[in-house]
Amino acid sequence: MLGVLGGMGPLATADFFEKFVRLWPAEKDQDHPQVVIFSNPKIPDRVGPILGTSATSPLPALIESAKRLQEFGAQLLCMPCHTAHFWYPQIIQNLDVPFLHIADITCKEILHTGHDDKSKVGVLATRATLQAKIYQDRFSEYGVSLMQPDQVHMEQNVLPAIAAVKRNSMVEAGELLTNSIDRFVQQGVEVVVLACTELPIALEYVDSDTRTHCIDPTESLARACVNTLRQRPVK
């Protein structure tokens, strides 16, 4: 049984679950695995504590939510939220079941699908995900350096796009995301990692040429969960 620690945000959780189901090969219901999802949007904000603007840590709620999934019977966990992976080491210390790390998975998948340490990779994420170096640390192990959005790019495109998805304004989010990807591409970026689980939700509102540059970590995580549960190699 797969356990999904979700609600950060809820639509990203729904997006993950749909991708997981669509990637699972099945002819009938009974071919699918059991999945328990705890969408817990009451987990305190993750951005504030990382940036030092809030003292309320989400860690106790993250650990408690993960443990409840484990007690329900989950044998493999994942969490479709990048920023919350700041607390990944402390969460897994409290668990007895494996927990797939979204950035680990995505980084390995990029490096195993035709890209190498010469590829110019850019990452679109919350300020907290960038500051916590959730992707940079992993890519640097492989000698890949990451481009990050500059301050104007963050304030005019990335953060408003994430906020637009959270309030269900998808057309607006799609325009902002398109601008954001195009800005990176103009700077020579070949691969854009949409490292906030809100962003891939707006991808269908991005035109298809721009879309070809994107990596969707939600889909990578879903694929890794499918392969792990099916005991297939995870790229």
Place this chain on the structure above:
Amino acid sequence: MLGVLGGMGPLATADFFEKFVRLWPAEKDQDHPQVVIFSNPKIPDRVGPILGTSATSPLPALIESAKRLQEFGAQLLCMPCHTAHFWYPQIIQNLDVPFLHIADITCKEILHTGHDDKSKVGVLATRATLQAKIYQDRFSEYGVSLMQPDQVHMEQNVLPAIAAVKRNSMVEAGELLTNSIDRFVQQGVEVVVLACTELPIALEYVDSDTRTHCIDPTESLARACVNTLRQRPVK
């Protein structure tokens, strides 16, 4: 906390959850409610026991799954699968929390949104849902008689469309569903209830004119869950 007894099928559960999240008014994650979803595709097939072609009842697994959601903390339950509502009376006998009935909700919504007992309503569903009279019983309370697909319609359109969704063949499902709705419309049906939670998933592959005739019970159920949790009146 909302509890979703799902996995029948898993994609229908994902569809329900996405509709629920999109209908919930929110500016940020914390505005959303907690949701626990148990996608349990290992629940035995529902169609066989109703049609008398299988002796394995899904009832014990349905009750156990619902109880696990209740133990997790769910205060309101729902089940995005019409056929499984055949066992609704026995399931709720074993629970202490309210459980919204998908056909009750959909029937009330249709009758409160400009349709009356003169409207010609057709229902597309599995043979088991039709035989168990899950919709007919409710509509007849309001004096509305339901059109059902004839045998050719079932075998050529409805059942293949449901099977196509279950194996992720959406374009094929969309064509079959379009034919199915058009067949009803030619018979004078004004409102087509897509009374199998697989069918609305194919709606985006149905052309927009045909789509205007359809009622999506998954969306009606999601709306009723939103209104109940927000303590707003359910239509």
